[in-house]
Amino acid sequence: MREVADRVSSLRPLVVLDAAGVQRIPFVVSATRLGVETTNGHGAAHIQDAHRGWIRRPAPADWDVGMRWGSKQAAVQGAWRTLLVSLLRNPACEWLTSLDALLAAENKIVQCRTATGAGIDVPPLMVTNDASEVSSLPGPLVAKPLGPPQYWLEQGDPRIVFAAPVDPQDPSVAELLAGAPFILQERVRAVRHLRVVTVCDEAWAFQILAEGIPLDWRRSVAAHTSWRPLKAPDIEQRAVDLSAAMSVRYSSQDWIETESGTYFIDLNPGGQWLFLPDPEASQISAAIAHWLQG
Template identity: 45%
Template sequence: MAPADWQRGVVIESIEAAEKTAWLSLLTAVLRTCGVGWLTGIDPLVTAENKLVQHTVARRLGIATPATVVTNDITTVQDAVGFDIVVKPLGPGHFFDRDEPYTVFAAAVRADDALLEALAGAPFLVQQRVVARSHLRVVTVREQVWGAALDATHQPLDWRAAPVEHRSFSVAALSAEVARGALAMAEALDLGYSSQDWAVADDGAYLLDVNPAGQWLFLPEEVAAPVSAAVAAWLSGP
């Protein structure tokens, strides 16, 4: 709803903070009350950004997701998800420190790693590690679904950490399970558009993340073009 650096350097409870909050309040009021139809409304979009909401909805729908816990207690981690785990941010994965930008990627660790002592600083998602054979980016627009795949062999756990891989996806024929699951998640979260991350392992496919406003133009033209056309068709519809 605002530029990425909109609040950067703003002191909480300062005059500048009050002014910018007022502008955002005006904007969100317009979005909610001006009578314009949205492919995805602001309220479902904000709700669906929460990964714990996504996880809860997926479990209700019977969609496979990695075992997940949010805790600052290592013993709880070991009991809930085992020792081979993945840690990822529950909140924003981007921040600035002394004007240097940082991205927090998902990281694979052991549940007895001393690194986990830092979990008390901020809530993180701790999940059972899924050993992926391939990564899927699944895009939905209303009742339509497309998919692209990335070979997970010799890839980092989080493929976003390797910039070259952003252009290495190929068109994928989605299984009925994944296609139905992706559309069911989008419907349950009231998302007219979604960009979802799935992992295909030896024991099946797992939903990892739902991006209510995720990117799609980095995908192969055979996927990116029809997604763009579907969004344009909705915008130009009656």
């Protein structure tokens, strides 16, 4: 967020908000007014006059860690979130990705269904709690979380749920399926992992070789700094087409290249890009800022 905000002209009023930050600034909201203090010293801003907006993350990642549902704290934070959502649903503002499109695009089943409908190859997958259905999937399998990919322990330590290989013949599969909905998907053998970032009709592709890194490359610290730019016009265009089909004008997508073809894996409508190399990462930041300025 700071990377983009710093690129927005100081001559333009800028407002930066999230569910925690809105509590610390003067605001007034009514049926005809949406007024908040600007971030860059332009005084009060009337959000109903807002030109364009970008939803990066509505609340800090750990904002509700340790909160007990049904508690007074939950009610208070729910009220702040409701206030923020009323601002994000300002019909006068054009959003890089609207709130509804953002929420829909975070659903991996919706992503894969949309990609398949657009003629993009996706490894066969299913979500089921019936272990007998698993045998209908081809080849070795991988399990991925359908819901949030991270959670916090009671001590406040974060945990990430990585993609993991699954043996469909293992008796523990039935227990896994009963615990929570997981995506079971054919495990394709990667030659290269691809990260494709889209902003409107532009795309930037990056690659890392799959040899020597885990099934889920995020497990490798080295992998985060090993990405290299890739000229892949066909994949870039398919990534732009997919983001357009999902009504998201920013996306961070994961693809896998195998010896027999390239497959779409995942789309994050608010994903990270600053771990990718420059100058391309800076170009992505500049493209978002340029769009915000119209």
